[in-house]
Amino acid sequence: MPKLIKNGRVVADDWQLVLLAEGEAPADVAVPAGRTLVPLAVWQARRDELAARAESGELGVWLDAGEGPEDIADDVKRLAVIAVNFPKFTDGRGYSTATLLRTRYGYTGELRAIGDVLRDQFNYMTRSGFDALQPRADRYTDEQLAAAVANVSDFTQPYQASATHPQPLFRRVARPTQAQVKS
Amino acid sequence: MYQYDEYDQQLLDERVAQFRDQMRRHLAGELTDDEFRPVRLQNGLYIQRHAPMFRISVPYGHLASRQLRKLAHLARTYDRGYAHFTTRTNVQFNWSPLEVIPDMLAELATVQMHANQTSGNDIRNITADPFAGVAADEIVDPRPWAELLRQWATYNPEFAYLPRKFKIAVNGAIEDRVVLRVYDIGLDFKRDAAGNIGFRVLVGGGLGRTPILGEEIESFVPWQHLITYCEAILRVYNRYGRRDNIWKARIKILVKALGVEEFRWQVREEWAHAKDGPNTLTEAEVARVAAHFVDPQYEDLPADDKPHHHHIVENLAFAAWVKRNVRAHKKPGYASVTLSLKKTGIAPGDISADQMDLVADWADRFSFGEARMTHEQNVVLADVKLSDLYTLWQLASKAGLATPNIGLLTDIICCPGGDFCSLANAKSIPIAQAIQERFDDLDYLYDIGDIDINISGCMNSCGHHHVGHIGILGVDKNGEEWYQVTIGGTQGNDTALGKVIGPSFARAQMADVVEKLIETYIEHRHPDERFVDTVHRLGIEPFKQRVYGGEQHTQRKVANA
Numbered sequence: 001m002p003k004l005i006k007n008g009r010v011v012a013d014d015w016q017l018v019l020l021a022e023g024e025a026p027a028d029v030a031v032p033a034g035r036t037l038v039p040l041a042v043w044q045a046r047r048d049e050l051a052a053r054a055e056s057g058e059l060g061v062w063l064d065a066g067e068g069p070e071d072i073a074d075d076v077k078r079l080a081v082i083a084v085n086f087p088k089f090t091d092g093r094g095y096s097t098a099t100l101l102r103t104r105y106g107y108t109g110e111l112r113a114i115g116d117v118l119r120d121q122f123n124y125m126t127r128s129g130f131d132a133l134q135p136r137a138d139r140y141t142d143e144q145l146a147a148a149v150a151n152v153s154d155f156t157q158p159y160q161a162s163a164t165h166p167q168p169l170f171r172r173v174a175r176p177t178q179a180q181v182k183s
Numbered sequence: 184m185y186q187y188d189e190y191d192q193q194l195l196d197e198r199v200a201q202f203r204d205q206m207r208r209h210l211a212g213e214l215t216d217d218e219f220r221p222v223r224l225q226n227g228l229y230i231q232r233h234a235p236m237f238r239i240s241v242p243y244g245h246l247a248s249r250q251l252r253k254l255a256h257l258a259r260t261y262d263r264g265y266a267h268f269t270t271r272t273n274v275q276f277n278w279s280p281l282e283v284i285p286d287m288l289a290e291l292a293t294v295q296m297h298a299n300q301t302s303g304n305d306i307r308n309i310t311a312d313p314f315a316g317v318a319a320d321e322i323v324d325p326r327p328w329a330e331l332l333r334q335w336a337t338y339n340p341e342f343a344y345l346p347r348k349f350k351i352a353v354n355g356a357i358e359d360r361v362v363l364r365v366y367d368i369g370l371d372f373k374r375d376a377a378g379n380i381g382f383r384v385l386v387g388g389g390l391g392r393t394p395i396l397g398e399e400i401e402s403f404v405p406w407q408h409l410i411t412y413c414e415a416i417l418r419v420y421n422r423y424g425r426r427d428n429i430w431k432a433r434i435k436i437l438v439k440a441l442g443v444e445e446f447r448w449q450v451r452e453e454w455a456h457a458k459d460g461p462n463t464l465t466e467a468e469v470a471r472v473a474a475h476f477v478d479p480q481y482e483d484l485p486a487d488d489k490p491h492h493h494h495i496v497e498n499l500a501f502a503a504w505v506k507r508n509v510r511a512h513k514k515p516g517y518a519s520v521t522l523s524l525k526k527t528g529i530a531p532g533d534i535s536a537d538q539m540d541l542v543a544d545w546a547d548r549f550s551f552g553e554a555r556m557t558h559e560q561n562v563v564l565a566d567v568k569l570s571d572l573y574t575l576w577q578l579a580s581k582a583g584l585a586t587p588n589i590g591l592l593t594d595i596i597c598c599p600g601g602d603f604c605s606l607a608n609a610k611s612i613p614i615a616q617a618i619q620e621r622f623d624d625l626d627y628l629y630d631i632g633d634i635d636i637n638i639s640g641c642m643n644s645c646g647h648h649h650v651g652h653i654g655i656l657g658v659d660k661n662g663e664e665w666y667q668v669t670i671g672g673t674q675g676n677d678t679a680l681g682k683v684i685g686p687s688f689a690r691a692q693m694a695d696v697v698e699k700l701i702e703t704y705i706e707h708r709h710p711d712e713r714f715v716d717t718v719h720r721l722g723i724e725p726f727k728q729r730v731y732g733g734e735q736h737t738q739r740k741v742a743n744a
């Protein structure tokens with residue numbers, strides 16, 4: 001079973017991912033029973049059909065890198081899981097998507113990073129608002145994944161305001177004055 | 184200059200630990216080359232021609248004497264006894280083995296230095312006026328603002344994987360000494376009629392393959408919004424900048440594609456959400472940072488120093504150095520000194536470990552313990568008493584750092600090029616040397632006067648050739664090294680891009696080409712006209728005629744082929 005890092009722990013994960021094959025119409029794709037993440041296009045095309053499952057917490061939506069939070073803004077209250085795909089770990093659009101979902105659209109459910117998710121980006125992903133991190137199933141051994149949990153907190157007191165730190169450092173703590181630093 | 188508190192230091196130490204583990208995993212085969220690449224780049228580490236190239240950040244060019252000594256120590260211990268100062272006020276080492284980089288980072292961290300985001304598709308080192316705080320034409324000291332931006336940009340979680348690199352420069356004087364219009368964001372600090380501080384925003388500048396000058400998108404944004412406004416620009420760019428083609432990924436392409444009007448509108452719309460939010464700067468925070476940049480304990484001195492004048496009259500060599508390398512200071516009795524890293528025979532911007540130690544000593548003795556790097560690849564001691572100039576000159580002369588050529592033809596801006604850089608099309612250092620050797624007569628150099636020659640070994644334009652009065656660019660023609668020449672480029676308030684004069688040249692022709700360009704200028708110049716002014720008045724035609732003039736050129740080309 002695939003693994004997920006959630007709240008600083010490695011947990012088993014039974015969510016299934018529905019992919020849209022090239023040329024496949026959102027209306028035609030089979031949405032299996034059980035916990036399922038569907039592509040945005042499927043959600044948009046079949047919202048009425050899927051809404052009840054979403055509200056019961058067993059259906060979520062995943063956004064691809066080019067899909068923005070605006071596309072799902074009206075649904076954030078009824079979705080328990082939103083996932084954002086990183087097609088390549090160097091594609092940083094997902095960080096803005098997550099930031100906006102958390103800080104502008106008020107999304108409070110699980111926000112999951114999927115795709116090319118690496119431990120070296122865990123801290124930035126977490127600070128951008130992801131609370132669930134899912135590297136590809138074959139990327140890390142169990143041992144490596146357990147060790148990777150530590151990377152979530154690579155930086156403990158960052159400068160910036162972000163999803164996890166509503167205030168920037170200069171509002172969060174009383175920083176010493178120049179005179180105090182010098183002495 | 185800015186001194187770290189426990190929070191700055193903890194973040195930096197955590198970064199060193201993070202990278203040490205990444206290096207360990209990479210060497211153990213747990214982190215593939217592709218996965219390692221962006222994280223090593225964000226720590227300044229390139230894989231280069233001979234060995235890794237390691238690029239250390241010097242935020243807004245400021246160096247304390249102990250930091251210089253640390254660089255000298257690193258040069259001796261891990262490298263080959265010298266370092267290279269770049270046009271972006273970074274320091275580069277070319278010979279350090281991969282495995283020692285974490286140790287070098289740990290050593291740097293002990294003196295509040297790092298290699299944060301000196302490469303990679305992130306927010307790079309922030310550039311500011313090298314004469315900040317001492318220039319007579321300063322309106323707003325740019326350094327506190329540059330430091331506030333540095334903190335926001337450092338380990339910023341949202342903007343570490345941008346479409347492409349992102350460079351910000353800050354100026355606060357009447358004269359633009361950072362070339363604001365060639366930056367992704369150029370911030371021009373000023374005061375409004377009521378004396379309130381704010382900044383003008385230029386966006387979408389950049390050199391490289393498609394050189395574009397930045398355009399103004401705001402004429403005055405109050406200082407409180409520095410972070411929120413920049414964040415809005417970065418977010419629009421991160422979301423909508425092109426990621427499908429590395430040559431079209433800079434923000435300048437997005438701005439061009441959308442048009443400045445539309446881009447401004449998108450930024451404003453994004454900004455409307457963040458404006459007055461938590462990232463809004465507070466007076467207390469600005470005051471905390473600004474307290475690190477107050478004037479040093481200047482003495483009250485007379486504006487004139489008699490012995491200094493005596494030396495000028497008595498000693499022609501000293502007088503020449505004062506004329507070219509010494510700048511007026513806002514405080515009477517003080518001056519700013521530029522130590523030249525452009526001695527003929529040494530690669531422009533290279534400095535030995537011993538020289539770094541000496542500069543550190545002089546900084547302590549004469550200039551409140553600080554030195555500054557310039558984008559022209561020289562070193563400035565900003566606060567030297569007039570009465571100390573003669574002693575400093577004697578010491579600097581002995582150390583090979585007093586070449587009286589600042590702003591002259593031999594003060595060439597030059598990237599490392601094909602001797603070191605794996606991206607290069609052609610070598611650049613030998614071109615600089617050939618030109619320096621050709622123009623070795625100081626009287627002639629003075630007669631030629633102010634001129635910027637900029638050399639880049641490839642279209643990445645690290646030598647800023649587009650804005651050189653004479654710009655030289657290495658190009659590849661069927662595997663051979665050739666050089667394209669532009670003239671008329673300008674830095675400063677009238678920043679302009681140079682125009683290509685014609686087909687490119689072989690390496691052996693380059694000194695001749697520059698000589699002909701200069702001769703043309705000498706023949707046509709009006710009194711008090713600089714080379715670039717003559718080019719702007721006459722256009723490139725007479726220069727072109729002279730350089731390519733008929734048969735002679737063809738023959739030479741064949742002879743040199």
Ligand code: SF4
Binds near residue numbers: 600605606640646
């Ligand atoms: S301009 Fe090209 S050759 Fe020169 S340092 Fe930059 S990338 Fe290397």
